[in-house]
Amino acid sequence: MNILLEDIQIFLLNLSFVFFLYFLYHKFIERHSHRISNEIFVAVISGISIILCMTFTISPVPSFIFDMRQLPLIIGALYGGRRVLIFLVITLLSYRYFIGMDEGYYASIIIYSILAIILWYLIPRFTKMIQIKDKVKIAAVAASFGIVLILTLIFLISPNASPIKLVFTVVLYGTQFIGILFFVTLIERARTERMILEELKKLEKLKIVSEIAASISHEVRNPLTVTRGFIQLLRESNIPDDKKQMYVRLSLEELDRAEEIITDYLTFAKPSLENVQMLELQDELQYVLKVVSPYATMNSVHINFKSVSNLFIAGEKQKFHQCFINLAKNAIEAMPEGGKLTVSVEQEDDKAIILIQDSGVGMTEEQLSRLGTPYYSTKEKGTGLGTMVVFSIIKVMHGEISIKSKVGEGTCFTLAFPIVNK
Numbered sequence: 001m002n003i004l005l006e007d008i009q010i011f012l013l014n015l016s017f018v019f020f021l022y023f024l025y026h027k028f029i030e031r032h033s034h035r036i037s038n039e040i041f042v043a044v045i046s047g048i049s050i051i052l053c054m055t056f057t058i059s060p061v062p063s064f065i066f067d068m069r070q071l072p073l074i075i076g077a078l079y080g081g082r083r084v085l086i087f088l089v090i091t092l093l094s095y096r097y098f099i100g101m102d103e104g105y106y107a108s109i110i111i112y113s114i115l116a117i118i119l120w121y122l123i124p125r126f127t128k129m130i131q132i133k134d135k136v137k138i139a140a141v142a143a144s145f146g147i148v149l150i151l152t153l154i155f156l157i158s159p160n161a162s163p164i165k166l167v168f169t170v171v172l173y174g175t176q177f178i179g180i181l182f183f184v185t186l187i188e189r190a191r192t193e194r195m196i197l198e199e200l201k202k203l204e205k206l207k208i209v210s211e212i213a214a215s216i217s218h219e220v221r222n223p224l225t226v227t228r229g230f231i232q233l234l235r236e237s238n239i240p241d242d243k244k245q246m247y248v249r250l251s252l253e254e255l256d257r258a259e260e261i262i263t264d265y266l267t268f269a270k271p272s273l274e275n276v277q278m279l280e281l282q283d284e285l286q287y288v289l290k291v292v293s294p295y296a297t298m299n300s301v302h303i304n305f306k307s308v309s310n311l312f313i314a315g316e317k318q319k320f321h322q323c324f325i326n327l328a329k330n331a332i333e334a335m336p337e338g339g340k341l342t343v344s345v346e347q348e349d350d351k352a353i354i355l356i357q358d359s360g361v362g363m364t365e366e367q368l369s370r371l372g373t374p375y376y377s378t379k380e381k382g383t384g385l386g387t388m389v390v391f392s393i394i395k396v397m398h399g400e401i402s403i404k405s406k407v408g409e410g411t412c413f414t415l416a417f418p419i420v421n422k
C-alpha cells in the first residue's frame, strides 16, 4: 500500500515536471521569436524534463518501470525541430547509459532510434499544419508510435505478463498519451488567442484611422464648397472692390481651416517624430502665443505669459507648436465671454513644467475622462481631434500630462517634459 502511495506521488511529480515544461514554454518561448534562441530554449527545458522524469520512475509491479520521458521528448521535438530531436535523443540515451548498462539500455537504443526516425518525418508536417486539430492528430501519431514501441518490447520480454501489469501499462501510457494531446492543444489554443488579440489591436487602430479619415473628408469638403461659391461670385464683373476683398479673405480662411484639419489628422495617423532637435521653451511658447493672439483678441481673452529662460527639451518643432496651439485654442474657446489665459514655464528637478490655465467653462469628471478620444467635442464645429493629437505628441516626446478642471471656474493643463542639457 505504502509503495503504491509512493508511486502515485512520483507519478504526480512526473506530471508536474511536464507541466512546468509547458508553463515555461508558454511563458517565454512565444515571446522570443528569434529562431535559434527558441531552439536552444526548447532543447534545454525538454532535456531537463527528460532527465527529471527518468530520475523519478515508478515501478508499481516488479520488472515494470514507467516514467513520462516520452512526453518532453515528443513535445520538445515537435516544437523545437529536428536539431532539438537529435539533441534530446542523445541526452536520453546518454542518461540511460549513465543509469545502467543492462539489456534495458539496448532496448532503449532500439526504441528511441525508431521513434527518432518517425519524429524526423513528422516534424516538418507538424510545423506546416495550421489548424489545432491537425497538429493534435500528428502529435497523436507520434505518441501512439512511442507507446506501440514500448508495448511491443514489454511483450517481447515477458509474453505472458500478469493482468495487473497490463492494467498499469494501459493506465500509465494512456495518461501519457492524453498528456501529449492536452499539451499540444493548450499551447496551440494560447497561441491562437494571442494572435487574435494582436489582430484585434491592429484592426482597432485601423478602425480609428479610417473613421477619422471619413470625418476628415467630410470636414474638408465644407470649406471647399464654400470657397468654390466665393470664387464663382468673383467671376462676375460688376462687384464692388470691398466685396471682392471680403470674398477672397473668407475663401482663404476656409482653405486654412481645411489645411488645419488635414495637418491635425496626419499628425495623428503618423505619430512618429522625425528631425528631433533642441527646443528652447521660452522662445517656442512665445511663438505659439503670437500665433494664437489674434484669435484671443477676437474672443476678448487676455494672455499672460511667464517663463524662465534657457530650458531645453528634445522634440520636433512643428509638432511642438501644433500641440500647444491646440491647447491654447481650446482654452480660448472655453472662454466665450472672454477671460484670462495663463501660460507659465518653470523647472522642477530634471523636468520642465508647463502650465496652461484658463478661466473658462471647465469640464465635468465625465468630460475629462473622454478628453483625447476621437470625435469627442462639445463644439458645434468641433472635430474632437485636437486633444487626441496633443496626447499623441506628448507621448512621443516622453512627456506627461495631467488635467484639473472645475465647471464654471476653468481648466489647468500641466505638462512635464524631461529637460535636456545643452
Ligand code: ADP
Binding pocket: 326, 330, 331, 334, 358, 360, 361, 362, 363, 371, 372, 376, 377, 378, 379, 381, 382, 383, 384, 385, 386, 387, 388, 411
Ligand atoms: P475640438 O476643439 O474640435 O472640440 P478637442 O479635441 O480639441 O476638439 O477638444 C475636445 C473637447 O474637449 C472640446 O470640445 C471641449 O469640450 C473639451 N475641452 C478641451 N479643452 C478644454 C478646456 N481648456 N476647457 C474646457 N473644455 C475643454
Ligand code: MG
Binding pocket: 326, 329, 330, 385, 386, 387
Ligand atoms: Mg480643439
